[in-house]
Amino acid sequence: xxxxxxxxxxxxxxxxxxxxxxxxxxxxxxxxxxxxxxxxxxxxxxxxxxxxxxxxxxxxxxxxxxxxxxxxxxxxxxxxxxxxxxxxxxxxxxxxxxxxxxxxxxxxxxxxxxxxxxxxxxxxxxxxxxxxxxxxxxxxxxxxxxxxxxxxxxxxxxxxxxxxxxxxxxxxxxxxxxxxxxxxxxxxxxxxxxxxxxxxxxxxxxxxxxxxxxxxxxxxxxxxxxxxxxxxxxxxxxxxxxxxxxxxxxxxxxxxxxxxxxxxxxxxxxxxxxxxxxxxxxxxxxxxxxxxxxxxxxxxxxxxxxxxxxxxxxxxxxxxxxxxxxxxxxxxxxxxxxxxxxxxxxxxxxxxxxxxxxxxxxxxxxxxxxxxxxxxxx
Amino acid sequence: xxxxxxxxxxxxxxxxxxxxxxxxxxxxxxxxxxxxxxxxxxxxxxxxxxxxxxxxxxxxxxxxxxxxxxxxxxxxxxxxxxxxxxxxxxxxxxxxxxxxxxxxxxxxxxxxxxxxxxxxxxxxxxxxxxxxxxxxxxxxxxxxxxxxxxxxxxxxxxxxxxxxxxxxxxxxxxxxxxxxxxxxxxxxxxxxxxxxxxxxxxxxxxxxxxxxxxxxxxxxxxxxxxxxxxxxxxxxxxxxxxxxxxxxxxxxxxxxxxxxxxxxxxxxxxxxxxxxxxxxxxxxxxxxxxxxxxxxxxxxxxxxxxxxxxxxxxxxxxxxxxxxxxxxxxxxxxxxxxxxxxxxxxxxxxxxxxxxxxxxxxxxxxxxxxxxxxxxxxxxxxxxxxxxxxxxxxxxxxxxxxxxxxxxxxxxxxxxxxxxxxxxxxxxxxxxxxxxxxxxxxxxxxxxxxxxxxxxxxxxxxxxxxxxxxxxxxxxxxxxxxxxxxxxxxxxxxxxxxxxxxxxxxxxxxxxxx
Numbered sequence: 001x002x003x004x005x006x007x008x009x010x011x012x013x014x015x016x017x018x019x020x021x022x023x024x025x026x027x028x029x030x031x032x033x034x035x036x037x038x039x040x041x042x043x044x045x046x047x048x049x050x051x052x053x054x055x056x057x058x059x060x061x062x063x064x065x066x067x068x069x070x071x072x073x074x075x076x077x078x079x080x081x082x083x084x085x086x087x088x089x090x091x092x093x094x095x096x097x098x099x100x101x102x103x104x105x106x107x108x109x110x111x112x113x114x115x116x117x118x119x120x121x122x123x124x125x126x127x128x129x130x131x132x133x134x135x136x137x138x139x140x141x142x143x144x145x146x147x148x149x150x151x152x153x154x155x156x157x158x159x160x161x162x163x164x165x166x167x168x169x170x171x172x173x174x175x176x177x178x179x180x181x182x183x184x185x186x187x188x189x190x191x192x193x194x195x196x197x198x199x200x201x202x203x204x205x206x207x208x209x210x211x212x213x214x215x216x217x218x219x220x221x222x223x224x225x226x227x228x229x230x231x232x233x234x235x236x237x238x239x240x241x242x243x244x245x246x247x248x249x250x251x252x253x254x255x256x257x258x259x260x261x262x263x264x265x266x267x268x269x270x271x272x273x274x275x276x277x278x279x280x281x282x283x284x285x286x287x288x289x290x291x292x293x294x295x296x297x298x299x300x301x302x303x304x305x306x307x308x309x310x311x312x313x314x315x316x317x318x319x320x321x322x323x324x325x326x327x328x329x330x331x332x333x334x335x336x337x338x339x340x341x342x343x344x345x346x347x348x349x350x351x352x353x354x355x356x357x358x359x360x361x362x363x364x365x366x367x368x369x370x371x372x373x374x375x376x377x378x
Numbered sequence: 379x380x381x382x383x384x385x386x387x388x389x390x391x392x393x394x395x396x397x398x399x400x401x402x403x404x405x406x407x408x409x410x411x412x413x414x415x416x417x418x419x420x421x422x423x424x425x426x427x428x429x430x431x432x433x434x435x436x437x438x439x440x441x442x443x444x445x446x447x448x449x450x451x452x453x454x455x456x457x458x459x460x461x462x463x464x465x466x467x468x469x470x471x472x473x474x475x476x477x478x479x480x481x482x483x484x485x486x487x488x489x490x491x492x493x494x495x496x497x498x499x500x501x502x503x504x505x506x507x508x509x510x511x512x513x514x515x516x517x518x519x520x521x522x523x524x525x526x527x528x529x530x531x532x533x534x535x536x537x538x539x540x541x542x543x544x545x546x547x548x549x550x551x552x553x554x555x556x557x558x559x560x561x562x563x564x565x566x567x568x569x570x571x572x573x574x575x576x577x578x579x580x581x582x583x584x585x586x587x588x589x590x591x592x593x594x595x596x597x598x599x600x601x602x603x604x605x606x607x608x609x610x611x612x613x614x615x616x617x618x619x620x621x622x623x624x625x626x627x628x629x630x631x632x633x634x635x636x637x638x639x640x641x642x643x644x645x646x647x648x649x650x651x652x653x654x655x656x657x658x659x660x661x662x663x664x665x666x667x668x669x670x671x672x673x674x675x676x677x678x679x680x681x682x683x684x685x686x687x688x689x690x691x692x693x694x695x696x697x698x699x700x701x702x703x704x705x706x707x708x709x710x711x712x713x714x715x716x717x718x719x720x721x722x723x724x725x726x727x728x729x730x731x732x733x734x735x736x737x738x739x740x741x742x743x744x745x746x747x748x749x750x751x752x753x754x755x756x757x758x759x760x761x762x763x764x765x766x767x768x769x770x771x772x773x774x775x776x777x778x779x780x781x782x783x784x785x786x787x788x789x790x791x792x793x794x795x796x797x798x799x800x801x802x803x804x805x806x807x808x809x810x811x812x813x814x815x816x817x818x819x820x821x822x823x824x825x826x827x828x829x830x831x832x833x834x835x836x837x838x839x840x841x842x843x844x845x846x847x848x849x850x851x852x853x854x855x856x857x858x859x860x861x862x863x864x865x866x867x868x869x870x871x872x873x874x875x876x877x878x879x880x881x882x883x884x885x886x887x888x889x890x891x892x
Contacts, residue, residue, distance in 0.1 A: 178484035179493035185470050185481050192468035195432065196482035196542075197453030369471075377432075 003148070005277065006332065009268050009286075010152045015226075017257070017264030018163045019044065019235075022218030023242025024249065024256035025170055026087075029211030032174065032251060033204045034187040034370040038105035039090050040215050041239025042112030047083035047219025049116045052124070052230035054078025055132045055223075071132045072224050079220035080213040086112060087212020091205050098374035113233065120232045131229035135159065157225045159217065166214070170253040183207055187368035190375045200375045218242070248358040250365045258298050262291050262354045281336040289327025291357035296321035381444035383408050383546055383577050384429065384460070389438030391424055398424040400601040401438065406546065411568060411578045413588040416598035417621055417818040418789060422581045423465070425598070426548045430462045431455040456483075461539025462548040465581075467531050469538075471524035475517055476503045479538050502541075509537050513570050528676075529560040536567065547571065548579045553587055557676055558846060558879035565591050583621070583819075585614045586847075599623055622819045632830045635854040638667035639702075641718075641807045641838035642688070647697035649680070649687040657683045659862040660697070665807065670829070670839040672853025672870070674846060676882050680862035681842045682724060685811045688840075689721045690714040691729075702806060715744050718806035722796055722813050724842075726789070730796040733785030737777060738766035740784045741799050765802075773798035774824065790821030797825055801832055808832055811842040826852060846878055860884045 023040045030037035055075025059068070086108055093104040123129075135157040144154040153164075174180035182203055185193040190200040222234055241263050242256075249255025269283040278286075299317045386404040390397070398421045406412050416422045427433045429440065431449040439446055442458045449455050455462070469478050476499050485502050486495035503519035510517050515533045523531060532552060539547055549568075553561040568578055568591060582588060588595055589609045597604040597620040605620045618626040642665040649658035657680040665671045675681055686692035688699050690711040698707045701717045709717070723729035731740050742751045742762055750761035766780040775794045777787060784792060793813065800808065810829060814822040829852060833839050843849050849856055850873060857867045858881035865881045881887065 173494060176497050177491075177494045178486065178497065181473075181477055181481055181484060181497065182493070184473065188472055189468070189470045192470055192478075193481065195430075195452050195462070195464065195468045197451060197456060198482045 007148060007151050009265070009272060010290075011155065012268035012271065013261060013265040014152065015156065015160060015264070016267040017260040018160050018225075019218040019221045019238050020242045020245055020260040020263055021163050021167060021253075021257050022214050022221065023239050024246040024260055025166060025253050026211040026213075026215035026218065027243055027246040028170065028174075028251060028253055028256060029183075029207045029214060030087075030090075031246070031371055032187045032368055033183045033207040034190060034368055034373065034375070035091070035094055035204055035208050036101040036105060036372045037090070037208070037211060038102060038240075038243060039086070039108035039112075040218075040242050041235055041237065042105075042109035043083040043087055043212050043215035044219035044222075044235045044239045044242075045112045045116050045233070046086050047079035047216030048222045048234055049119060049219075049230050050082030050216070051075040051079035051220035051223040052131060053119075054082075056129055059132045068132050069135070072135055075132070075224055076217070076220050079223075080216040083216030083219060084209055084212040087215065088205075088209050090212075091208040095201050095204050095208070095374065101372050109239075116230075117232050120230065124230060131223065131227075134228045135225050159221045159225050162217070163221075164257075167253045167257045174253070184368070187370055190370050194375075194377070204375075215239070244355075247365050247367075251368065255298070258294055259354075259358055261294065262287075262357065263351070265290060266351055266354050279336045280339050282331050282334075285327050285336070286331035287354070288357060289324045289329075289331055291354065292320050292324030293328065294324075295357070296324060380408060382406055382441075383443060384579075385441040385444075386425070386429070387439045387441070389425065389428060389435045389440070391421075391428055391433060392436050398601050399428070399435070402598070402601070402603055404596055404603070406577055406579055407594075408577055409572055409575060410593040411572060411580055411591055413592035413595045414579055414581045414598065415583065415585075415588050415595055415617060415621060416604075417583055418816045419818070420598040420621070421601040422598055423550055424601075426462065426550060426579065426581060429455065430460060430548060456542050456544070459543060459545035460548065461542055461544025461546070463532065463535040463539060463550060463552060465550040465552075465554065467535055469523045469531055469534060471522070473523060474499075474519070475521055475523060475526075475534050476506065476519045478523055478534060479506055479519075479541050483542055506537060506541065509540055513540075513567055513574070515567060528555045529557075529563070532556070532564070533567075540571075544576070546577050546579070548581070550581045551583070552580070553582065553584065555677070557882045558875055559883055561587070585617050588617065589614065597621055618819055624820075626819050627823055630826045630830060630851040632852075633834070635669045635833065636836075637669040637854075638836060640664040641667050641702055642840060643698075643700040643703075644688065645698045645700070647684065647687060647699065648695040649683040649692060650695055651683055656695070657862045658687065661859070661862070661864050662697075663857055663864065663867065665838040665840050667806070667838050668833055668836045669854045670833050670841055670852055672849040672856045673840065673842045673859055673864075674849045674856055674878050674882060675842075675844060675859035677844045679859050681811065681844075681859055684859070685721070685724070685809055685840075685842055688714075689719060689809060718804070720800035720803060720805040720808045722793075722800055722808070722810040724811040724815075726792050726796055731784045731792060734783060736781040736783055737770065737775070737787075737795055738762050738780040740795055741766045741769055744799060745803065769798040769802055772802075773828075790817045793817055793821060793825060797828055801828060805832075805837055807838045807840065809840045809842075812844065813841070814843075814845070814848060822848075846875055849873075849878070850875070858882055 023044055026043060027037045027040050052075065054077065055071045058074035059071040090104055090108050093099040094101040137155060137157050140154040144150040174183065182193065182198050186198065186200050186203045194200050219235065223230055227234065245256045245259035245263060248259040265287055269287055272278050273280060273283055296317050382405040384406040386402060388401045388403065389399055390401055391399040402425055414422045424433065428435045429449065431451045431454050434450065440449060441447070447458060449458065480502050485498045487498040488496045506517065506519045515537055517530060517533050517537060523534065526534065552564060556564060571578060580592060592609055594606065594608050596606050597617065599621060645662050647658055647661045648656060651657045661684060663671065673681060683692055687694045690709050690713065694708050698705055700706065701719060704717060706714055706717050727733060732743065739762065742765060746752060746757065751758060763780065770777060770780055773794050775791050775798065777791060784795060814825055829839060841849065841852055850870065853870050855867065855869055856873045856878065857864045858878060860882060861884060866887055
């Protein structure tokens, strides 16, 4: 297996991780403020449809007089508004009417499926509406020329970059700004926040709605950067994977990105498996190896940031990193025998491996203490 | 005389079905410690929550330094220089001290981005240290609140109020969670704050503390002001009478014990809590028939798990429990009950009663499956009713009827229902965990007398309490538990508040000569 191939898989993993990371950040916004969000899937689906409709409508209205990118940007805004609107519905149901948040989330998911299927059946499919296309890849000058790193990180369409920027911004905002402090307080101990004059429900409303905008971006990515058109149920469970990434990432955006990358990697390997580029065992070993390496990097970074507060030993991190590298090397240089298992099962394996790596090494994630409970003023 | 810092005039507050404050007048003079004394449910906390803006009053006016003010939320109160330390701390456990202090009132640096500006934790930590040094409130600004002891968390709360510029501090039952030594320390801090020109409202139901620290005392009863006095003009029994509305016997009346054979023997007991931490570490003791063994300790030192393990509610890791010489280790709760143990649990709402059941059904919960309550698998409504009517009368449960839901009774009456159910059975051992927590003086008096009566009938009593007055008043022998171990065992006659307090704080005594 050559480097080009390896780099290709990693770059594809980042692309595949993008909608998942957007979805996870959407969940992060809600759940850190104490509102469970199992409706990421529905919000993304809504965002995807609105991205499509918005970009097509804008294109028709302007009669193609503007460059397609303008239509795509309008689609992006439509996606955020559409998803933001049903996020607002989730907020009204679960904050104002104190509906059980799981039920509210389920309602949103069903509603989104219903609306999008209806619009697709009644309008998009019969009229054979075609999309405006996708955002072009923007190769960042100089950076994209760095060997290995460049093609993986700096040779993508704009939403991938936006996702990376948002992850960093959100991580910073959550832990280093008054907004983050208040958000976390509202999710952990809303009464304490109330007693220092923070309006708990207003904070939650704002966060849930902003979270909807992020989920909209995740949905928009599928249409505007991946497929170029809207298909029924095209989110295909990514919203729920995003929720899992959020939890494995311990309710931080950087952690969620790490988990999303692993899920993205599974997806990328799945694509390659179908193309027959690599062998099944090889893919599994590669996935687990990369997962371990990623974890070791995350642990090391955490240790550097927290200086001393982190109990993980250098040795443990070293062992994980070494095991990861060894498995990657093995995947690349050993000739793996083909195995004979049903192809459906193969599609499942990368996900199982991801869950095993994450569950095995990340440890228990503790959710925000007040999550799921509507705030009652005594 | 200058204007009072806070003056309340005719403040009333209704909750559905309850008049929590009824035209209350209250004054806090500058530089005084004003105790707000009353039983649970007298309306003390409600009144102060009105002042702090958590509730809006239905009637009445609030004056700060002579000016009438509207306090709609805690921000208004903070702006008027009023800070409150709540009984249940308002701190976020997973955040650092610094983060908690600046929450809602953040200090930032760099570009002015409003809510998205950069938090300046270093500067706040510096200020916190300085504030702490002035008043002897040592706290580590970088520690996570969840790692701090209860006493330290309380210091954080006080510093939090001061950091926000409070001139008036409202302390809601601040000593309830402290050892006697920690309470003394708190009083020292309070005096230091007064010397700095602050004023303090001190909410409590403990008479001794009021007499020790307060300059003035306002007593609330049933939401009304029952009297205003000063420590020099009054004494404990007068205050108690004001709180309850009748004469109260504060001292438990009891004769000397007549201990018989051991009924409970606990040998080297080890118990883990839900987080798999060993919280009872090799505890051994005996309770004899006809004596009360008191277990003193600050809450959270393994008492809860000790009681749960004996009563079969939690698994025993190692060691044995014998009742009348019979091994009951790890038996099911029903078998434990049948071996002659009565249990008055710590949390009467969660473990003592089914709040959604009427009183008569609650009164047969432990033995509903036995005659006379059940015959041939059917419940016998007549027996249930008769049992309830007898017990309600005998134990003085104040209720409109026996079919009233347990959840709608007052705390004192709920506890009487539990005590009635447990003591009316034929028992060998009574385990009472915090039997009078949160009760009014009248109910406390009654329940104490019942426990003593049971002892005199020859029942062994294991009393667990974090109230030293209760332990010292009731117990014949006293054990002190700290971090899951019994540090000392002594006859009640040798116990003093100071000695118990030190042991409760984990200070080992010099080993005696033997």
